[in-house]
Every structure is written in C-alpha cells, then in structure tokens.
Amino acid sequence: MTEVRVLIPAGALGLGWDANALEAGLARRPDIIAIDGGSTDSGPAYLGRGVSKYSRAQTKAEWAILIDAAHRAGCPLVIGTAGTCGAGDAVDWLLEITQECLTEAGRGARVAVLYSDRDAEALSEVWDIVTPLPGAPATRAADLSECTNIVALAGAEQVQEALATGADIVICGRTTDTAIIAALPLAVGCDPGACWHGAKVGECGALCCTHPDTGVIEIAFDATGFTVTPMAEASVATERTVAAHLLYENSDPILLHEPGGALDVSGATYMGQGKSVRVEGAIWRPAPYTVKLEAARVVGQGIMSLVLVRDPRYVAQIDAWCASLEDRARAKIADRLGDVTYDLELRRIGLDATLGPLEPGTATPNEIGVMAQVIASDAAIAREVAKTVNPLLLHHPLTAEEPMPTFAFPFSPPEVDLGAQYEFVLHHVLPLDDPMDGFRLEVFDV
Amino acid sequence: MSDLGTHANRIRSKNAGPFWITIDIFCDADGFEVIAGIPTDRFAARLGVTEVKRFDLPDLGVVKISLPRPQVQGSARDRDMHGAALAEVLRGMPV
Numbered sequence: 001m002t003e004v005r006v007l008i009p010a011g012a013l014g015l016g017w018d019a020n021a022l023e024a025g026l027a028r029r030p031d032i033i034a035i036d037g038g039s040t041d042s043g044p045a046y047l048g049r050g051v052s053k054y055s056r057a058q059t060k061a062e063w064a065i066l067i068d069a070a071h072r073a074g075c076p077l078v079i080g081t082a083g084t085c086g087a088g089d090a091v092d093w094l095l096e097i098t099q100e101c102l103t104e105a106g107r108g109a110r111v112a113v114l115y116s117d118r119d120a121e122a123l124s125e126v127w128d129i130v131t132p133l134p135g136a137p138a139t140r141a142a143d144l145s146e147c148t149n150i151v152a153l154a155g156a157e158q159v160q161e162a163l164a165t166g167a168d169i170v171i172c173g174r175t176t177d178t179a180i181i182a183a184l185p186l187a188v189g190c191d192p193g194a195c196w197h198g199a200k201v202g203e204c205g206a207l208c209c210t211h212p213d214t215g216v217i218e219i220a221f222d223a224t225g226f227t228v229t230p231m232a233e234a235s236v237a238t239e240r241t242v243a244a245h246l247l248y249e250n251s252d253p254i255l256l257h258e259p260g261g262a263l264d265v266s267g268a269t270y271m272g273q274g275k276s277v278r279v280e281g282a283i284w285r286p287a288p289y290t291v292k293l294e295a296a297r298v299v300g301q302g303i304m305s306l307v308l309v310r311d312p313r314y315v316a317q318i319d320a321w322c323a324s325l326e327d328r329a330r331a332k333i334a335d336r337l338g339d340v341t342y343d344l345e346l347r348r349i350g351l352d353a354t355l356g357p358l359e360p361g362t363a364t365p366n367e368i369g370v371m372a373q374v375i376a377s378d379a380a381i382a383r384e385v386a387k388t389v390n391p392l393l394l395h396h397p398l399t400a401e402e403p404m405p406t407f408a409f410p411f412s413p414p415e416v417d418l419g420a421q422y423e424f425v426l427h428h429v430l431p432l433d434d435p436m437d438g439f440r441l442e443v444f445d446v
Numbered sequence: 447m448s449d450l451g452t453h454a455n456r457i458r459s460k461n462a463g464p465f466w467i468t469i470d471i472f473c474d475a476d477g478f479e480v481i482a483g484i485p486t487d488r489f490a491a492r493l494g495v496t497e498v499k500r501f502d503l504p505d506l507g508v509v510k511i512s513l514p515r516p517q518v519q520g521s522a523r524d525r526d527m528h529g530a531a532l533a534e535v536l537r538g539m540p541v
Binding site: 248 | 460461462463464465466468470472493494499501503505506508510512514515518519520521522523525526527528531532534535538539
C-alpha cells in the first residue's frame with residue numbers, strides 16, 4: 001500500500017501559517033489538504049449565533065490561498081467545523097466566501113457541503129436513546145426547542161461520503177477535529193489506529209512540533225503507522241512534542257472517543273527520525289456508532305459596567321465595599337423595579353476576578369477594577385438594573401458619615417451592552433444506525 | 447515546604463470541551479517524583495472539587511489532572527472562557 005500524505009496548514013483557518021512552509025508541503029505532493037475551521041473553545045456565543053469568530057477578510061484571504069494551493073497540488077481541500085461552530089449559517093457563510101474566491105480566481109470547482117445541523121423536534125422524538133456524557137448538564141427533551149443551533153459532530157464516514165462525490169473542495173459543518181484528517185487514509189485502508197492517532201497529533205497543525213506558529217505539518221499514513229513532519233525549516237518534531245500533544249485539550253490522554261470507536265494510545269511508540277517522528281502501536285477499538293451533540297441557547301441579555309477603584313483605603317477594604325454596594329443595589333432594584341429577575345455579580349479585576357474563591361494570591365494591588373455584570377431575560381430590564389447600580393459604582397461610601405467619594409469610570413456610557421448571552425446545553429451522544437443519518441450532503445459545480 | 451510551581455517546568459490549564467478542564471504539569475525527572483507523590487485528594491481540595499481524574503505519565507514527566515468545570519464554559523458565572531488560569535491555583539500549592 002502506498003502512503004497517504006495529509007497536509008495540514010494550521011490549527012485553524014484564520015490563524016495563518018508560514019508561507020514558505022506551505023510551499024514546502026505542496027512540493028511533497030499531498031493527497032489532501034485538511035484544515036480545521038472551529039471549536040467550542042471560544043465559548044457558546046458562536047454556536048448560539050451561528051457565526052465565525054474570525055474576520056471575514058482574514059478568512060477569505062487564507063481560504064483563497066488554500067483553494068489555490070489545492071488546485072496546484074491537484075488534490076482535494078477539506079475544512080471541518082466551518083465558521084468556528086459548524087452550524088448551517090456558518091457553513092453557508094464559508095460557501096459564499098468560496099464562491100467569491102473561485103469567481104475572483106476565474107476558476108470553477110466542485111464543492112461538496114456537509115451539514116451537521118439537527119432539528120430540535122426530530123431530536124426530542126429520539127431523546128430516550130440520547131445518553132449524557134460525564135459532566136453533562138441536566139438537559140431535558142423540552143429544552144431542545146430553546147436551542148438556537150444544535151449540531152452533531154461528524155466523524156470520518158461523513159467526510160468520506162463528501163470526498164466520494166469527487167469534490168475539489170469539501171466544506172463540513174461540525175466535525176470532530178480529527179475526522180477531516182483521518183477520513184482519506186482510513187478510506188484507502190491505512191491502519192485505523194494510526195489514522196486516528198495521527199489525526200489527533202495533527203489536529204492543531206504545528207502545535208505538536210517546535211515553532212508552533214509556523215502552522216504547516218505533513219502527516220504521512222501507511223499500513224503500520226504514521227510519520228509527522230513539520231514543513232517550516234526551523235520547526236522540528238520530537239518524540240516529546242508529538243507524544244505530549246495527546247495531553248492538549250483532552251481530559252483523558254490515553255483513550256480518546258470518536259464516532260464509531262475509541263483510540264487507545266497506551267501502546268504507542270515514538271521514534272525520532274531527523275526532523276520527523278515515526279509513530280506506531282496505537283489501537284482503534286470499534287464500538288457502536290454514536291455522534292456527540294452540541295447546542296447553545298440564550299440565557300438572557302447582558303450588560304457590563306466597569307469602575308476603577310484607586311483610593312488605597314477603598315482598595316484595602318474592597319470586600320466590605322463590594323458587599324455593601326451589592327446590598328444597597330439589590331434593595332434599590334427591588335424598590336424601583338419591583339419583582340424582576342436578574343443576575344448581578346461584581347468581579348474585582350486585579351484582585352480575584354479570574355479565579356474567584358480559588359485565588360491563592362494575597363498581594364494588595366494599586367487599584368481594582370470592579371466589573372458589574374448584569375444578565376436579565378430582557379435587554380430593557382438588564383439596562384434598568386445596570387443604571388440603578390451606576391450611581392453606587394460612582395459614589396458608594398464605605399461609611400455613612402464620610403464625605404461622598406467618587407470613583408473612576410473609564411468610559412461613557414459606563415454600561416456596555418453585551419447582547420444575548422448563551423450557554424452550552426448538550427454534552428450527550430446519539431446512536432446512529434447509519435453514519436449519514438441526519439447529515440445532509442449537497443454538491444455544487446461552481 | 448515549597449510551592450508546586452518550583453518543581454514544574456510548566457503548568458498549563460485549558461478547556462477539554464465546554465464541560466471539563468484539564469491541567470498538565472510538565473516536570474523533569476526530579477520534579478515528577480515530587481509531584482507524583484502528592485495524593486490525588488489534595489489536588490481536588492486545592493481545586494475546590496471532590497473528585498478529579500488523574501494521569502501520571504513518567505515517560506513524559508507529566509502529571510495530568512482533569513475535572514468537570516465548576517462553572518460550565520461561558521455560563522453566566524464562568525470567569526475564564528478557556529480555562530487558562532486554573533494552572534495558577536496549582537502553581538502555589540504547598541508541597
């Protein structure tokens with residue numbers, strides 16, 4: 001069996017890469033160029049809204065380069081989790097960009113689009129076979145209708161279906177990070193353990209090597225294992241950088257679940273070969289076919305206010321100041337606004353805003369930024385609550401008898417509209433009889 | 447008594463999906479011996495939870511601690527979207 005070369009330009013479209021490294025990768029005649037387009041890592045708003053976190057101009061510039069690169073290499077180009085979240089709107093956004101890129105290049109192409117969206121009603125009908133994963137929220141079938149987007153993570157099989165259309169460009173909705181890399185080598189019969197292991201190592205591009213910012217790596221798969229090689233001149237893969245990448249963003253670095261099975265790397269061996277590393281020994285353990293589900297819903301409308309406390313006496317007594325301010329604020333809100341439901345939280349930037357009660361540090365800062373965050377079901381209520389808090393943030397005294405203090409608002413108005421606030425709803429798996437169940441594939445000749 | 451951070455080359459925390467956080471403590475051989483000797487329940491207590499998943503990986507010189515997120519990523523009371531700061535809680539842990 002010949003080897004299958006997968007060229008991975010970067011950890012995600014939008015992050016950029018070393019142009020010389022991409023050229024070096026193309027010179028090695030890849031069989032496919034695969035890049036990830038997203039993740040849940042930046043928060044629930046992207047899935048909730050169905051939008052990309054990266055700028056359109058940046059995405060288009062990079063995508064045009066990859067479309068051209070794949071054309072020159074004579075190989076397909078595949079992107080997973082298009083538009084950060086992989087929801088239908090984000091997929092269509094990248095499809096529109098693709099059409100523009102092709103038009104501007106004066107070139108045609110066959111484009112396959114894999115949609116991963118799930119209908120809330122259809123999913124609630126099969127809710128009894130949906131299983132929560134460890135750490136999942138207590139979601140009920142009735143909650144699904146509140147979700148603005150629900151997606152299932154496609155595995156290698158759905159990407160293979162898209163590739164089998166003969167597409168030059170494959171735009172996937174939500175997929176696992178690994179599926180787009182593993183799909184082609186699995187389809188031609190490379191070792192399944194190696195396919196998934198190599199895909200896991202390569203999912204973030206050169207993050208598994210030195211000089212991670214250079215982005216571009218090649219993973220060459222064959223019947224017994226895979227070889228990872230960074231394409232930038234300065235970048236090197238070492239046994240340690242490659243093995244350590246299994247730790248990254250994985251709660252379990254030994255057993256990694258994918259649709260249709262699990263990757264077991266407990267017996268993997270890593271052997272350095274110049275700037276490459278050869279890896280063998282991972283085992284693919286097939287299991288009944290399931291796909292993971294993700295969804296987001298609106299929990300309310302957010303407003304943020306920020307005031308800077310610089311007076312050393314107030315900095316020293318910030319706990320008492322915040323506690324009495326919050327008490328007065330809640331009393332005023334109840335008095336003026338009546339029985340409204342809202343969430344108000346004061347966070348002390350410079351003291352413990354990041355870690356809260358887990359903060360181990362004890363140093364006294366020069367100043368503290370007090371961020372008041374309000375979330376209410378309705379934007380008008382959130383604004384009313386925030387504006388009721390406003391005069392207290394500006395003038396609340398530590399004691400009733402002292403002269404009125406004034407604190408520093410860094411901008412006007414001090415209230416910043418955060419818009420709709422979302423939360424992740426699903427961390428569940430859905431069994432499928434056929435991997436394509438519920439996925440939709442469309443092919444366009446542009 | 448010393449801080450855990452003095453025995454580690456690097457401590458990294460990051461989301462492992464929206465519902466978990468994982469912390470990787472990278473050490474040399476001596477550091478690994480010290481940190482691998484810390485009982486698991488001490489890590490959990492320091493992180494404010496009752497249970498953690500733990501992996502001791504001597505070949506890599508890594509002790510890995512994973513825990514369900516105390517606040518789901520991006521929820522109203524979450525303070526750290528990427529789970530990046532939790533490493534600092536372990537850095538100052540007395541050893």
